[in-house]
Amino acid sequence: MAYRLNPNTLDFPPVQYSDEDGLLAVGGDLSEERIKKAYNNGIFPWYSDYSPILWWSPNPRFVILPQNFKFSKSLRPILRKREFRVTINTAFERVIQHCKMNNRPNQHGTWITTEMQQAFINLHYEGFAHSIEVWRDDKLVGGLYGEIVGTCFFGESMFALENNASKVGFVVLIKNLLHYGFEMIDCQVFTEHLARFGADMIPRKDFIQRLEKGKEKPFDKAVFEKNFNDSVEFIFS
Numbered sequence: 001m002a003y004r005l006n007p008n009t010l011d012f013p014p015v016q017y018s019d020e021d022g023l024l025a026v027g028g029d030l031s032e033e034r035i036k037k038a039y040n041n042g043i044f045p046w047y048s049d050y051s052p053i054l055w056w057s058p059n060p061r062f063v064i065l066p067q068n069f070k071f072s073k074s075l076r077p078i079l080r081k082r083e084f085r086v087t088i089n090t091a092f093e094r095v096i097q098h099c100k101m102n103n104r105p106n107q108h109g110t111w112i113t114t115e116m117q118q119a120f121i122n123l124h125y126e127g128f129a130h131s132i133e134v135w136r137d138d139k140l141v142g143g144l145y146g147e148i149v150g151t152c153f154f155g156e157s158m159f160a161l162e163n164n165a166s167k168v169g170f171v172v173l174i175k176n177l178l179h180y181g182f183e184m185i186d187c188q189v190f191t192e193h194l195a196r197f198g199a200d201m202i203p204r205k206d207f208i209q210r211l212e213k214g215k216e217k218p219f220d221k222a223v224f225e226k227n228f229n230d231s232v233e234f235i236f237s
Contacts, residue, residue, distance in 0.1 A: 016059075023055075028053055036123070036128060048113065060202055061186065062186075062190050063202055064194070084168050086133070095159070096112065127221045130146060131144070152185075155186060176224075184207075186207075
């Protein structure tokens with residue numbers, strides 16, 4: 001049985017109390033403070049409309065470790081053709097809206113509820129949530145968003161209006177994260193798409209240890225954005 005959060009505190013139970021599916025707690029709210037505390041402890045919200053807020057910490061956890069990242073050779077000519085332009089944190093609200101509306105096989109509705117959407121927009125303006133945008137000329141054709149804690153990136157969702165658009169954005173992001181010494185990219189739960197990039201399951205104990213190590217190095221948003229923009233030309237060459 002999941003732990004019911006006390007609305008008067010931001011406390012979460014220890015992650016090892018989650019059930020076999022990874023469900024840890026129910027309730028609480030989506031305040032910026034609660035969400036940031038959750039991610040700092042390896043917990044994330046995931047629920048749908050007409051459901052209470054559910055908080056998860058799966059065991060094992062699906063992540064990309066730096067040494068396991070696989071860069072598809074088929075993407076190299078696409079990058080070199082420069083069909084797309086990639087930016088960071090220039091259209092977060094548009095990216096999360098596209099992710100919310102994105103139709104996925106065997107998925108009815110979306111887990112990005114209106115409440116969740118607004119919460120992460122607020123976190124973006126606080127410098128906690130970030131977006132990668134992929135453009136063809138001036139048209140937004142793909143993107144993704146997630147959160148950064150120290151040197152750990154928590155991927156949330158991506159979308160593509162053209163073939164390979166989200167893959168290009170994802171590769172550019174990962175190459176930046178790995179170049180600047182990120183500890184891991186959290187993918188939360190298994191998908192075949194991310195497995196092709198080298199994502200794999202690791203025990204939750206290892207995940208938490210990597211998260212604690214990643215938190216030792218503070219994240220500087222301004223420096224990261226500058227380095228990201230400076231690197232795009234190199235990655236596309």
